[in-house]
Amino acid sequence: xxxxxxxxxxxxxxxxxxxxxxxxxxxxxxxxxxxxxxxxxxxxxxxxxxxxxxxxxxxxxxxxxxxxxxxxxxxxxxxxxxxxxxxxxxxxxxxxxxxxxxxxxxxxxxxxxxxxxxxxxxxxxxxxxxxxxxxxxxxxxxxxxxxxxxxxxxxxxxxxxxxxxxxxxxxxxxxxxxxxxxxxxxxxxxxxxxxxxxxxxxxxxxxxxxxxxxxxxxxxxxxxxxxxxxxxxxxxxxxxxxxxxxxxxxxxxxxxxxxxxxxxxxxxxxxxxxxxxxxxxxxxxxxxxxxxxxxxxxxxxxxxxxxxxxxxxxxxxxxxxxxxxxxxxxxxxxxxxxxxxxxxxxxxxxxxxxxxxxxxxxxxxxxxxxxxxxxxxxxxxxxxxxxxxxxxxxxxxxxxxxxxxxxxxxxxxxxxxxxxxxxxxxxxxxxxxxxxxxxxxxxxxxxxxxxxxxxxxxxxxxxxxxxxxxxxxxxxxxxxxxxxxxxxxxxxxxxxxxxxxxxxxxxxxxxxxxxxxxxxxxxxxxxxxxxxxxxxxxxxxxxxxxxxxxxxxxxxxxxxxxxxxxxxxxxxxxxxxxxxxxxxxx
Numbered sequence: 001x002x003x004x005x006x007x008x009x010x011x012x013x014x015x016x017x018x019x020x021x022x023x024x025x026x027x028x029x030x031x032x033x034x035x036x037x038x039x040x041x042x043x044x045x046x047x048x049x050x051x052x053x054x055x056x057x058x059x060x061x062x063x064x065x066x067x068x069x070x071x072x073x074x075x076x077x078x079x080x081x082x083x084x085x086x087x088x089x090x091x092x093x094x095x096x097x098x099x100x101x102x103x104x105x106x107x108x109x110x111x112x113x114x115x116x117x118x119x120x121x122x123x124x125x126x127x128x129x130x131x132x133x134x135x136x137x138x139x140x141x142x143x144x145x146x147x148x149x150x151x152x153x154x155x156x157x158x159x160x161x162x163x164x165x166x167x168x169x170x171x172x173x174x175x176x177x178x179x180x181x182x183x184x185x186x187x188x189x190x191x192x193x194x195x196x197x198x199x200x201x202x203x204x205x206x207x208x209x210x211x212x213x214x215x216x217x218x219x220x221x222x223x224x225x226x227x228x229x230x231x232x233x234x235x236x237x238x239x240x241x242x243x244x245x246x247x248x249x250x251x252x253x254x255x256x257x258x259x260x261x262x263x264x265x266x267x268x269x270x271x272x273x274x275x276x277x278x279x280x281x282x283x284x285x286x287x288x289x290x291x292x293x294x295x296x297x298x299x300x301x302x303x304x305x306x307x308x309x310x311x312x313x314x315x316x317x318x319x320x321x322x323x324x325x326x327x328x329x330x331x332x333x334x335x336x337x338x339x340x341x342x343x344x345x346x347x348x349x350x351x352x353x354x355x356x357x358x359x360x361x362x363x364x365x366x367x368x369x370x371x372x373x374x375x376x377x378x379x380x381x382x383x384x385x386x387x388x389x390x391x392x393x394x395x396x397x398x399x400x401x402x403x404x405x406x407x408x409x410x411x412x413x414x415x416x417x418x419x420x421x422x423x424x425x426x427x428x429x430x431x432x433x434x435x436x437x438x439x440x441x442x443x444x445x446x447x448x449x450x451x452x453x454x455x456x457x458x459x460x461x462x463x464x465x466x467x468x469x470x471x472x473x474x475x476x477x478x479x480x481x482x483x484x485x486x487x488x489x490x491x492x493x494x495x496x497x498x499x500x501x502x503x504x505x506x507x508x509x510x511x512x513x514x515x516x517x518x519x520x521x522x523x524x525x526x527x528x529x530x531x532x533x534x535x536x537x538x539x540x541x542x543x544x545x546x547x548x549x550x551x552x553x554x555x556x557x558x559x560x561x562x563x564x565x566x567x568x569x570x571x572x573x574x575x576x577x578x579x580x581x582x583x584x585x586x
Contacts (some may be wrong), residue, residue: 015558035357039079039098043107046072050280064446070132077111077135084142085365086432087203088381090148108159111136112212116161119204121196137208141362141515144211148468149367159211165197166205169320175202175217176224182206210465216384216438218465219535224464226342238266246293248300255332258426259337259456284560287528294347297333304443306445308372327449334453342457344541346477346529354439356471358447359454361464364439366431372438384431396422398430400437407557418488469566477531482519484512487544490537495548497567502547508571510580521584528560556583 046069057461061552083098090096092104100109115136116127147153165171178199205212206221213221239253254373255260268288269277298313300306303322305313340347354368366384370377398417402409412418413433422430428540451460466474473479487500488508497504509520520530524546542563549557549566557566570576 037098042076074132074135077139081138081483082143082446086428088367111140112161120201140209172217173219175221175482176198178203179225182461206465228250235262235268240268245296250293257301263333287560292346312350314352314355315443317442330446330449331453335456338454338457346531348476359572366435368439369435380431391427404431477529478534482532487537492545495549503569506576510577525584526558527563555579
């Protein structure tokens with residue numbers, strides 16, 4: 001039967017190395033001449049004995065042999081993972097390759113339930129192969145990435161199993177207990193799922209497919225991991241920074257700390273004559289330094305980063321031409337990003353999505369090429385989809401031309417690739433290797449250096465429980481308009497103010513009437529960040545506080561280290577509004 005012949009494919013795959021496996025699966029996925037794609041037929045065979053069934057049935061009602069089903073499911077998941085790496089989004093969304101979006105939704109639901117029951121509610125009778133578990137998780141990850149680019153899910157809960165306990169404090173506490181386990185590399189060790197709902201199970205959920213867990217729970221777990229680490233074993237470190245030499249002084253004053261950069265830093269700004277600026281850094285000056293340093297350090301000024309056409313930055317593949325210690329500088333910037341995340345300092349960095357993918361441990365694929373160079377992406381898409389007779393007329397070979405600082409060189413995509421013509425049979429492999437070079441190989445040294453530095457402050461596995469969009473918010477703060485009601489609900493008052501005081505009533509009325517940009521400017525004035533905390537104002541530390549000060553003609557001031565607004569008791573709403581706008585605009 002066809003289901004059995006498909007199942008035997010697994011035995012062949014286990015004999016191949018990774019590159020040959022990719023080539024074989026790619027050939028199967030794209031060169032099949034069948035009316036219905038082989039992956040779609042394989043999926044149906046996983047669920048029922050009738051491989052021609054058009055709809056996704058209830059997997060609990062059919063009777064296909066469990067071993068055959070497991071083999072088929074692993075073949076399906078591994079092949080789907082490769083397919084989603086090499087194809088573009090339009091293949092599924094517009095052409096239904098390897099199957100339509102509505103089938104993809106069904107695949108997510110079934111695979112999610114499978115993984116949940118294997119890991120969280122394991123059977124004491126059936127031993128599930130580790131390779132199958134990891135294959136399911138990989139397929140779900142690629143489907144999640146597809147959904148991130150253009151959503152086919154309707155809500156966050158779409159990725160969670162039915163009746164799950166992952167929103168409870170009990171689950172958060174169990175997962176938080178196992179923070180050290182999440183840092184361990186278990187890729188080659190056998191997985192043990194013998195007990196239901198344990199701390200080990202919670203960690204494996206986060207490791208294999210964290211998106212089964214709601215974002216709020218994952219953010220709490222991540223925050224707990226950071227709090228559990230000893231963060232300040234040596235007390236404060238005072239660093240002198242010249243405002244005109246932020247990058248140079250930051251690098252020379254902080255780079256030697258390595259992983260000890262997590263200790264508390266006190267910044268002392270001096271002018272060009274070495275004269276100290278007034279004030280003592282209780283945390284607010286450090287926040288100011290972080291914002292200014294990160295803005296300039298991640299620009300193209302020092303040759304470590306270059307911009308895409310959309311203004312996003314990524315490591316310069318030719319960074320060695322800018323500085324002999326370019327990799328050490330990138331390591332340092334990795335630590336500084338880790339420092340910003342640890343300290344809750346939200347910095348608005350236009351980091352390219354394909355670079356953030358590397359932080360998440362993801363393999364950049366063909367579709368990610370659109371963010372690097374859209375014209376290049378369109379050209380390769382044509383190669384992938386043009387008529388068979390047109391491919392050889394293009395005269396392509398498995399190499400490309402690089403131009404760096406005036407030097408022209410030919411780079412082979414495979415050994416002796418410049419002598420290997422691109423044909424209709426190998427064009428998908430050509431597209432995959434071309435994208436892999438541009439997005440992964442070309443900036444590997446720079447990305448590895450950055451990640452090495454980042455890992456000194458935050459273990460990569462902790463950050464990889466988040467999606468691409470969530471990581472961007474973790475770095476830059478919550479996107480969208482500020483929830484003023486949530487802000488007020490978690491505000492504190494001192495100096496004689498209360499929530500019902502007339503000045504406070506006017507204050508919140510004025511804030512509600514502000515434009516989104518004005519609201520963001522006020523929040524930045526008070527906290528150094530224009531964006532709301534990721535988990536809402538209830539998670540802001542210290543809590544936002546409005547303190548009463550004397551002097552109606554004074555302007556409001558702030559202590560950003562304490563998230564404190566010093567607000568005089570004004571005699572009218574209009575006067576309060578005018579004074580606030582002057583302060584936040586100056």
